[in-house]
Amino acid sequence: MAVELEKYKGQSSRYVCPKCGRSRCFTKYIDTETNQYIDNSVGICNHRNSCGYHLPPKAFFDMNPEKIRAEYKVDNFFDAHRVKEIIPIKSIPKEHILKLLGQDSKFLTFLKSKFPKDVVRKAIFDYFIGGFGDGKVVFNQIDSLGRIRSAKLMLYDEKTGKRFRNAENEYNENGTRNSFSPPVEWLHTSLKKDGLLDKDFKLTQCLFGEHLINKYPDKKIIVVESEKTAIVMSCIMPQYIFMATGGLGGLNSQRIYPIKDAEIMVYPDYGQYEYWKQKAYMINLELGSNIVVSHAYEDLARLQDLDMGSDIADYFLENIENLESKNKDIETQKENTKTKKEFAQTKS
Numbered sequence: 001m002a003v004e005l006e007k008y009k010g011q012s013s014r015y016v017c018p019k020c021g022r023s024r025c026f027t028k029y030i031d032t033e034t035n036q037y038i039d040n041s042v043g044i045c046n047h048r049n050s051c052g053y054h055l056p057p058k059a060f061f062d063m064n065p066e067k068i069r070a071e072y073k074v075d076n077f078f079d080a081h082r083v084k085e086i087i088p089i090k091s092i093p094k095e096h097i098l099k100l101l102g103q104d105s106k107f108l109t110f111l112k113s114k115f116p117k118d119v120v121r122k123a124i125f126d127y128f129i130g131g132f133g134d135g136k137v138v139f140n141q142i143d144s145l146g147r148i149r150s151a152k153l154m155l156y157d158e159k160t161g162k163r164f165r166n167a168e169n170e171y172n173e174n175g176t177r178n179s180f181s182p183p184v185e186w187l188h189t190s191l192k193k194d195g196l197l198d199k200d201f202k203l204t205q206c207l208f209g210e211h212l213i214n215k216y217p218d219k220k221i222i223v224v225e226s227e228k229t230a231i232v233m234s235c236i237m238p239q240y241i242f243m244a245t246g247g248l249g250g251l252n253s254q255r256i257y258p259i260k261d262a263e264i265m266v267y268p269d270y271g272q273y274e275y276w277k278q279k280a281y282m283i284n285l286e287l288g289s290n291i292v293v294s295h296a297y298e299d300l301a302r303l304q305d306l307d308m309g310s311d312i313a314d315y316f317l318e319n320i321e322n323l324e325s326k327n328k329d330i331e332t333q334k335e336n337t338k339t340k341k342e343f344a345q346t347k348s
């Protein structure tokens with residue numbers, strides 16, 4: 001039986017918590033083979049500290065064995081040997097990304113403002129970072145067999161390094177406020193539109209950075225959520241390979257499968273620890289992998305009252321900034337002292 005927490009599809013996918021009664025904070029488990037909720041009580045509350053409600057499917061079925069679907073009764077609940085549909089993986093011809101490589105982007109401008117040239121250069125070569133149009137960065141998804149699955153084209157603010165957001169008072173066609181980041185553009189979508197790719201091309205995503213397992217076979221792998229976090233962290237901790245799921249739902253057995261035998265550690269964004277821990281638990285059961293989910297950032301973020309949804313790269317970038325401004329302060333102080341001395345000398 002395959003179960004997973006329902007992916008976030010807006011507020012309608014979050015429910016009233018059966019324990020604390022607060023609305024839009026309860027995520028239900030879904031039986032992914034029937035696409036049905038297991039039960040209205042089976043899920044997890046977002047308020048981990050003040051509520052802490054979590055009823056996983058296994059505990060529910062232990063209490064209500066009559067509710068297990070007949071076909072699962074004979075087998076082990078977490079049957080690792082179930083047959084999965086095999087989807088042929090399509091890839092994008094190299095020529096389409098070659099022309100994007102080496103192009104500048106606002107993301108690279110940001111990266112260059114934070115790290116030395118050679119460090120940025122290494123990141124560009126490692127991740128094949130490209131650029132497109134007016135400052136968009138191209139994050140290529142290349143698997144360990146060298147296949148280009150697709151690429152994301154994204155716009156970042158060159159100063160803050162945050163995703164570009166539409167102006168706050170801009171309204172979209174539905175009349176709702178448009179303060180979100182614009183949707184991610186995919187290379188395969190635009191190639192299809194231009195008639196450069198088969199109409200039946202279907203995207204099968206891989207971890208961003210999966211190809212690096214060949215380049216650095218001895219390094220431990222750290223999986224994070226966003227591509228930006230992976231790249232920034234690779235500049236800070238080059239002793240690890242950083243890979244990105246590209247989204248909260250991207251931590252799944254299909255994407256972990258190619259690296260399942262490696263030493264894998266997962267760094268969830270602040271607030272997603274429980275969710276990814278649950279996912280990692282299921283993946284480990286299914287693949288026999290040994291993913292360890294780090295609690296370090298969760299602790300740090302709680303302790304320092306950082307923003308929900310922030311991640312480890314945000315923390316390090318913040319501290320690079322603090323360090324820089326501290327250095328600046330010291331320099332300013334020195335200059336002030338110098339000026340004072342000079343001033344004193346002219347006076348006498």
Ligand SMILES: [Zn+2]
Nearest residue numbers: 017020045051
């Ligand atoms: Zn609750």
